[in-house]
Amino acid sequence: xxxxxxxxxxxxxxxxxxxxxxxxxxxxxxxxxxxxxxxxxxxxxxxxxxxxxxxxxxxxxxxxxxxxxxxxxxxxxxxxxxxxxxxxxxxxxxxxxxxxxxxxxxxxxxxxxxxxxxxxxxxxxxxxxxxxxxxxxxxxxxxxxxxxxxxxxxxxxxxxxxxxxxxxxxxxxxxxxxxxxxxxxxxxxxxxxxxxxxxxxxxxxxxxxxxxxxxxxxxxxxxxxxxxxxxxxxxxxxxxxxxxxxxxxxxxxxxxxxxxxxxxxxxxxxxxxxxxxxxxxxxxxxxxxxxxxxxxxxxxxxxxxxxxxxxxxxxxxxxxxxxxxxxxxxxxxxxxxxxxxxxxxxxxxxxxxxxxxxxxxxxxxxxxxxxxxxxxxxxxxxxxxxxxxxxxxxxxxxxxxxxxxxxxxxxxxxxxxxxxxxxxxxxxxxxxxxxxxxxxxxxxxxxxxxxxxxxxxxxxxxxxxxxxxxxxxxxxxxxxxxxxxxxxxxxxxxxxxxxxxxxxxxxxxxxxxxxxxxxxxxxxxxxxxxxxxxxxxxxxxxxxxxxxxxxxxxxxxxxxxxxxxxxxxxxxxxxxxxxxxxxxxxxxxxxxxxxxxxxxxxxxxxxxxxxxxxxxxxxxxxxxxxxxxxxxxxxxxxxxxxxxxxxxxxxxxxxxxxxxxxxxxxxxxxxxxxxxxxxxxxxxxxxxxxxxxxxxxxxxxxxxxxxxxxxxxxxxxxxxxxxxxxxxxxxxxxxxxxxxxxxxxxxxxxxxxxxxxxxxxxxxxxxxxxxxxxxxxxxxxxxxxxxxxxxxxxxxxxxxxxxxxxxxxxxxxxxxxxxxxxxxxxxxx
Amino acid sequence: xxxxxxxxxxxxxxxxxxxxxxxxxxxxxxxxxxxxxxxxxxxxxxxxxxxxxxxxxxxxxxxxxxxx
Numbered sequence: 001x002x003x004x005x006x007x008x009x010x011x012x013x014x015x016x017x018x019x020x021x022x023x024x025x026x027x028x029x030x031x032x033x034x035x036x037x038x039x040x041x042x043x044x045x046x047x048x049x050x051x052x053x054x055x056x057x058x059x060x061x062x063x064x065x066x067x068x069x070x071x072x073x074x075x076x077x078x079x080x081x082x083x084x085x086x087x088x089x090x091x092x093x094x095x096x097x098x099x100x101x102x103x104x105x106x107x108x109x110x111x112x113x114x115x116x117x118x119x120x121x122x123x124x125x126x127x128x129x130x131x132x133x134x135x136x137x138x139x140x141x142x143x144x145x146x147x148x149x150x151x152x153x154x155x156x157x158x159x160x161x162x163x164x165x166x167x168x169x170x171x172x173x174x175x176x177x178x179x180x181x182x183x184x185x186x187x188x189x190x191x192x193x194x195x196x197x198x199x200x201x202x203x204x205x206x207x208x209x210x211x212x213x214x215x216x217x218x219x220x221x222x223x224x225x226x227x228x229x230x231x232x233x234x235x236x237x238x239x240x241x242x243x244x245x246x247x248x249x250x251x252x253x254x255x256x257x258x259x260x261x262x263x264x265x266x267x268x269x270x271x272x273x274x275x276x277x278x279x280x281x282x283x284x285x286x287x288x289x290x291x292x293x294x295x296x297x298x299x300x301x302x303x304x305x306x307x308x309x310x311x312x313x314x315x316x317x318x319x320x321x322x323x324x325x326x327x328x329x330x331x332x333x334x335x336x337x338x339x340x341x342x343x344x345x346x347x348x349x350x351x352x353x354x355x356x357x358x359x360x361x362x363x364x365x366x367x368x369x370x371x372x373x374x375x376x377x378x379x380x381x382x383x384x385x386x387x388x389x390x391x392x393x394x395x396x397x398x399x400x401x402x403x404x405x406x407x408x409x410x411x412x413x414x415x416x417x418x419x420x421x422x423x424x425x426x427x428x429x430x431x432x433x434x435x436x437x438x439x440x441x442x443x444x445x446x447x448x449x450x451x452x453x454x455x456x457x458x459x460x461x462x463x464x465x466x467x468x469x470x471x472x473x474x475x476x477x478x479x480x481x482x483x484x485x486x487x488x489x490x491x492x493x494x495x496x497x498x499x500x501x502x503x504x505x506x507x508x509x510x511x512x513x514x515x516x517x518x519x520x521x522x523x524x525x526x527x528x529x530x531x532x533x534x535x536x537x538x539x540x541x542x543x544x545x546x547x548x549x550x551x552x553x554x555x556x557x558x559x560x561x562x563x564x565x566x567x568x569x570x571x572x573x574x575x576x577x578x579x580x581x582x583x584x585x586x587x588x589x590x591x592x593x594x595x596x597x598x599x600x601x602x603x604x605x606x607x608x609x610x611x612x613x614x615x616x617x618x619x620x621x622x623x624x625x626x627x628x629x630x631x632x633x634x635x636x637x638x639x640x641x642x643x644x645x646x647x648x649x650x651x652x653x654x655x656x657x658x659x660x661x662x663x664x665x666x667x668x669x670x671x672x673x674x675x676x677x678x679x680x681x682x683x684x685x686x687x688x689x690x691x692x693x694x695x696x697x698x699x700x701x702x703x704x705x706x707x708x709x710x711x712x713x714x715x716x717x718x719x720x721x722x723x724x725x726x727x728x729x730x731x732x733x734x735x736x737x738x739x740x741x742x743x744x745x746x747x748x749x750x751x752x753x754x755x756x757x758x759x760x761x762x763x764x765x766x767x768x769x770x771x772x773x774x775x776x777x778x779x780x781x782x783x784x785x786x787x788x789x790x791x792x793x794x795x796x797x798x799x800x801x802x803x804x805x806x807x808x809x810x811x812x813x814x815x816x817x818x819x820x821x822x823x824x825x826x827x828x829x
Numbered sequence: 830x831x832x833x834x835x836x837x838x839x840x841x842x843x844x845x846x847x848x849x850x851x852x853x854x855x856x857x858x859x860x861x862x863x864x865x866x867x868x869x870x871x872x873x874x875x876x877x878x879x880x881x882x883x884x885x886x887x888x889x890x891x892x893x894x895x896x897x
Contacts (some may be wrong), residue, residue, distance in 0.1 A: 022836060101863075102868075103869060106865060106868065107872040125865060127865060128861070128862070173856075177855070180852070181848055184844060188841060209834070213841070217841070575888060608892045
């Protein structure tokens, strides 16, 4: 068997040194990892080996994802009630699995699960990568189902579409049906109109017949497809405002009843406008639909936030461990928190020590040391020690609960953004109405009543704001569409109008301007003797560490020495001490790598000169790690949270545009100042408590500024909602992405600037569209006032004006063309 | 030309019916998984490996139809 053979399970090339042999079905096969090997074994044991034959030729699978964590929790009814239909014996759940990627996967899952007696039904939705399972809960636990799926190489996370997402999708679909019906009606009515315009109207009998057919279709369309506009108009009137819908409803009703009157009153020689009416509805619905889909992913972030807290806790009752739902805990109950688990409640540590990852609350990626008497917060992660915690607060009263409350409050108090068209509308409607009234009065005096009514309605028909209705949504839909393809997800198209007018950009520090990941920047050794050997020892020991600092040291050290994992030395007696450091021996000499305090405790003398240096570095926001060999100090390691390479340029570009830039951080003032200085200087607001970030935004807004917030953490969520425009990084937490208006999926900070430019471009297009709609009205209104408007002219010009708007909006696509990108890059330099 | 008095309403009715059926189909989830069924059909082939464990698996898959 040659070494070049790909992995038997996933088909991918096996990296050097990772080769694993396993005997399966009496035959030796090679695998790229243990995951692949064990999955393959399970598949053979289950008699599902034809899976490999079914996998399309040349299709590469990926190695199995890591098994789901904490799945035992899903067995509790408290947790399950969120995902399953009802809590009877026969339950149904939808699981998400990203590992599903070809039809053979579907086959494997469905057939493997069918073999389980207690699984009643398995269907895999290949498009959405979701597995729907119905099972008998008294015979089989949900965790065993998930374990089974894990064993054949698929991750499985219970899926819970939030209620608001469902409602949003339903509304969207509903609009699509109405649009479809209007399209169907338009096609049919157009044929009758063409017949009428080309001569059928000469024959009175056909004319009447076609009129009646048109009336029937138009009635159905105005009732079904036109409903959203009438509803909107009604809400608007009730709120005593004149929005676009009022204008549309007025135009639709006038057109409909005027045509009806012309039809019934056979003596009159007016025209029917049923064709124009349906065209209106169709085109306006396109605008409405585009508007709806550009507001995609309207997830409610507060629900997701609450989900960050575990639902069950391990309570200690008389020294025994019991799993109970969190809401049953009361103050000073004792709970046990194991390594890798989230804290289920806020509390104080009674015994044990560990490191806690509080990044979700503070944004700080560095683990915090926790010992007896320290406070822990619900939702944060216990990294490496088992702790007994006395419960202080649960659910809504926890720190996380406060953030949820703040997000809700901010969402509630945020006024919807008024688009530029909304501002024009009341004015437009009053001008239209006075024009109609004016022409009615003029012709009533100079001609007869019938002609006066005809011209007045013609004015209302022709000014129906069809192109207006498309002007904004079309531009926003195109802009959000192209930006999404380029890694900028705009969740609410309306912010594209606002973004360019933002005066003040506030940046979160950790994770946004910096990478949020520690990096070894420098080291200082006591003597240069045997330097590389010492560094190799340090790397070898830290390689075994679980701590983020340790991993950073090992990784960067290996990089600078240019060695692979396999070249590292063997370590004896490795031990990680939470909050202190690590120790281990290489070639018989013992190394201690950790904090100054720990080394002092061990009786190791810290050199004066190095202590001074360490203090200097600490001022620069660097973390100092001390290294001792055989109980003698040998050197210092300096780590820092690296600033994103593109951050400085972004700040510069924003400043060039005349925007104010502020750094908002929970860190010490000196640290934040230091980062701001490296980025070319900006305003700094430091030492802000996580829960006070949105207050800072509020204060800036109170000064009359429009503020955009760029952040990535859970603690940024209230500020993201509060700001006029919230921008989240794709690498950030789900909650921050839910709270933001714009998500930078490509994770490039520079995209903030691109979004600002796109916003300027979009607003320019919207303005052009509005102007072209005005031009159309200015040309057409005199025709209507003069009484020379015919249905044919209306039928041609009205869609034409909309097409101009659509065509102009489509030009935004060129914003991301290579030429335009190069031009922007040059412009920036 | 009298024929159009009957034909046009009839065609309109059929067209309307098609729209209604389409909306009904979309509402009952017929368009939710367009790729799944297209691919699943290729998986129905029997391989020699499958014969030895050809038990209730296949029958069960046929028995319970997915609810929508």
